[in-house]
Amino acid sequence: MFTALLESLPFPPRIPLMGGPTPIQKSRLAWNDDSLYWKRDDLTPYGLGGNKLRKLEFLMAEALSQRADLIITSGASQSNHARLTAVVSAMLKLPCVLVIPGEIPTEWNGNLLLDRLAGAEIVACGEEPLDKAVTRISNARKSQGYHPYTIPLGGSNALGSMGYFLAFFELLKQAEEQGWVPRTLACSVGSAGTLAGLVAANAFLPQPLRIVGVSVWQSADQLRPQVETLAIDILSLLHTPCPLAPFEIADQFIGPGYGLPTQESSEALIECFRTDGILFDPVYTAKGVAAVKHLLQHEPRKCPEAIVFWHTGGGPAVFDKHYYTDLLRYT
Numbered sequence: 001m002f003t004a005l006l007e008s009l010p011f012p013p014r015i016p017l018m019g020g021p022t023p024i025q026k027s028r029l030a031w032n033d034d035s036l037y038w039k040r041d042d043l044t045p046y047g048l049g050g051n052k053l054r055k056l057e058f059l060m061a062e063a064l065s066q067r068a069d070l071i072i073t074s075g076a077s078q079s080n081h082a083r084l085t086a087v088v089s090a091m092l093k094l095p096c097v098l099v100i101p102g103e104i105p106t107e108w109n110g111n112l113l114l115d116r117l118a119g120a121e122i123v124a125c126g127e128e129p130l131d132k133a134v135t136r137i138s139n140a141r142k143s144q145g146y147h148p149y150t151i152p153l154g155g156s157n158a159l160g161s162m163g164y165f166l167a168f169f170e171l172l173k174q175a176e177e178q179g180w181v182p183r184t185l186a187c188s189v190g191s192a193g194t195l196a197g198l199v200a201a202n203a204f205l206p207q208p209l210r211i212v213g214v215s216v217w218q219s220a221d222q223l224r225p226q227v228e229t230l231a232i233d234i235l236s237l238l239h240t241p242c243p244l245a246p247f248e249i250a251d252q253f254i255g256p257g258y259g260l261p262t263q264e265s266s267e268a269l270i271e272c273f274r275t276d277g278i279l280f281d282p283v284y285t286a287k288g289v290a291a292v293k294h295l296l297q298h299e300p301r302k303c304p305e306a307i308v309f310w311h312t313g314g315g316p317a318v319f320d321k322h323y324y325t326d327l328l329r330y331t
């Protein structure tokens with residue numbers, strides 16, 4: 001299925017970080033009659049997994065082709081993207097600088113601990129906007145003789161998001177082999193690359209899937225043009241411009257803000273851990289699951305269908321004190 005299409009497209013080079021397709025797990029939760037599947041990108045091979053490995057396959061290949069000798073990226077202190085960038089940099093024997101907002105942490109837990117174990121240098125930029133700090137640090141390292149490669153927030157440029165263009169077809173192939181048909185795809189949305197990759201790939205289907213992105217941060221009005229631009233850029237990198245199919249963005253599950261759990265997300269995280277044995281991220285994937293639960297319980301449907309929630313990882317964040325303290329309130 002789509003083999004000829006995929007073989008004909010001019011994909012940029014990538015380094016292998018995936019080790020094969022990630023598993024699909026049928027949920028035991030009974031939120032309605034639909035079949036709910038988890039696409040387990042939390043089980044990608046390295047550094048405790050997550051969606052960023054698919055992006056790093058392309059981004060790190062570009063870094064190597066440019067003979068970079070330093071990787072720089074940024075993110076929140078519990079960034080899953082920063083953790084996986086640190087781990088893959090270490091595996092490639094490249095030093096890595098992670099730029100985080102605020103002050104240097106006093107407690108090294110969750111992803112921050114793993115960043116340190118991976119040998120990353122962590123630079124806190126205080127009140128300075130992250131993008132400005134990254135440019136400043138990159139220029140400073142250049143003047144010291146380094147040749148840095150900068151990865152954008154969340155690895156979400158067109159090149160990195162290409163990873164989710166490929167992932168979409170991986171899912172379709174697996175579902176076909178298993179004898180079921182996905183109709184709705186949902187995922188959490190931060191910097192938009194994951195959703196954009198899926199939306200770009202959906203453009204090739206004669207009958208596109210319903211795709212729902214659950215925002216953990218920005219409003220739907222802010223996100224929509226970002227996703228569209230990224231998806232169009234992916235298609236033009238592949239020299240195959242074609243019209244995008246409609247997609248949905250749900251922004252009513254953000255709660256008090258980025259990085260802050262909600263009662264629904266914390267309860268969904270615990271329910272899934274107890275029922276399906278899967279650990280979600282408290283502020284990315286758990287908000288996505290809370291949205292899927294709401295959709296299944298409240299949306300009238302004509303017939304049962306197969307829904308896939310893309311588990312983009314992030315479990316290690318539960319070992320951050322703020323997050324586990326919150327979660328313990330619901331146990």
Ligand SMILES: Cc1ncc(COP(=O)(O)O)c(C=O)c1O
Pocket residue numbers: 050051079080081154156188189190191192193194195281284285312313314315
């Ligand atoms: C666990 C997890 N899920 C989803 C996302 C969102 O992915 P994207 O930034 O591609 O929108 C992130 C982003 O960092 C994440 O860490």
